[in-house]
Amino acid sequence: MASLVLEKVNAGYGKLQILFDVSFHVPDKQITVVVGPNGSGKSTTLKAIFGIANVYSGKIVFDGKNIAGMPPHRIAKLGIAYVPQTDNVFAKLTVRENLEMAGYGMPEDEVRERVREVLDMFPILKERMNQKAGTMSGGERQMLAMAIALVRRPKLMMFDEPTAALAPKIALEILDIIQRLRDEHGITILLVEQNAKKALEIGDRGVLLVGGRVAFEGSARELLEHPDLGRMYLGLVAEEAGGS
Numbered sequence: 624m625a626s627l628v629l630e631k632v633n634a635g636y637g638k639l640q641i642l643f644d645v646s647f648h649v650p651d652k653q654i655t656v657v658v659g660p661n662g663s664g665k666s667t668t669l670k671a672i673f674g675i676a677n678v679y680s681g682k683i684v685f686d687g688k689n690i691a692g693m694p695p696h697r698i699a700k701l702g703i704a705y706v707p708q709t710d711n712v713f714a715k716l717t718v719r720e721n722l723e724m725a726g727y728g729m730p731e732d733e734v735r736e737r738v739r740e741v742l743d744m745f746p747i748l749k750e751r752m753n754q755k756a757g758t759m760s761g762g763e764r765q766m767l768a769m770a771i772a773l774v775r776r777p778k779l780m781m782f783d784e785p786t787a788a789l790a791p792k793i794a795l796e797i798l799d800i801i802q803r804l805r806d807e808h809g810i811t812i813l814l815v816e817q818n819a820k821k822a823l824e825i826g827d828r829g830v831l832l833v834g835g836r837v838a839f840e841g842s843a844r845e846l847l848e849h850p851d852l853g854r855m856y857l858g859l860v861a862e863e864a865g866g867s
């Protein structure tokens with residue numbers, strides 16, 4: 624099991640409160656998509672869960688345990704991985720070195736085994752083992768960031784706008800990989816996306832954040848097809864919002 628529940632989370636940076644009574648569920652082995660306008664607190668939500676932003680009150684319950692206020696390394700140990708939007712690889716290190724770093728502290732042969740597993744999911748990285756991460760394309764770097772997170776076999780993965788600034792075709796590839804993480808590896812996913820339509824189409828659950836508050840929580844389809852919310856906050860056109 625790897626479910627996450629936020630209960631009335633109030634969080635921010637120092638005294639600056641950003642999230643107000645944020646509550647939603649991230650069910651086991653499903654993709655939960657968080658969407659909302661710029662500055663609505665999407666990234667802060669992931670940072671609060673991962674122990675980077677300050678949680679003032681409320682509960683963040685992962686597999687029955689309240690993790691609110693825990694330091695990031697302990698949260699990672701419980702099986703949560705966080706792929707930030709930027710600076711998610713070591714640009715000056717090679718692909719191989721990045722993957723080996725990800726297994727820091729684990730027995731060497733175990734790291735080798737995990738790296739082999741992960742490379743099977745990202746064959747393109749196999750051809751790039753000796754390339755410095757900073758010289759790769761945006762899409763390849765995003766795949767490396769995902770691979771790094773996977774080395775520790777997380778139960779829950781959080782992605783912050785993994786398709787931002789990528790060409791549409793590469794963006795779809797990344798979303799396809801995220802679906803496979805759910806379907807083939809049983810990983811629970813919390814996905815923050817600016818590409819609301821595409822993300823909600825692959826998602827199971829949808830959460831709309833506006834001004835640091837939850838404006839909607841329900842099935843991804845409901846949010847996608849909502850007559851007003853999509854148009855008001857997500858730039859979805861009514862006809863398009865029906866999807867396929």
Ligand SMILES: Nc1ncnc2c1ncn2[C@@H]1O[C@H](COP(=O)(O)OP(=O)(O)O)[C@@H](O)[C@H]1O
Nearest residue numbers: 636639641659660661662663664665666667668
């Ligand atoms: N490290 C920080 N310190 C202070 N304020 C921050 C910090 N990071 C983000 N903020 C503020 O928090 C608000 C929400 O930001 P964010 O969670 O990044 O929104 P989103 O990801 O939805 O665009 C914004 O007003 C932003 O300026």
Ligand SMILES: [Mg+2]
Nearest residue numbers: 665666667783
């Ligand atoms: Mg953000």
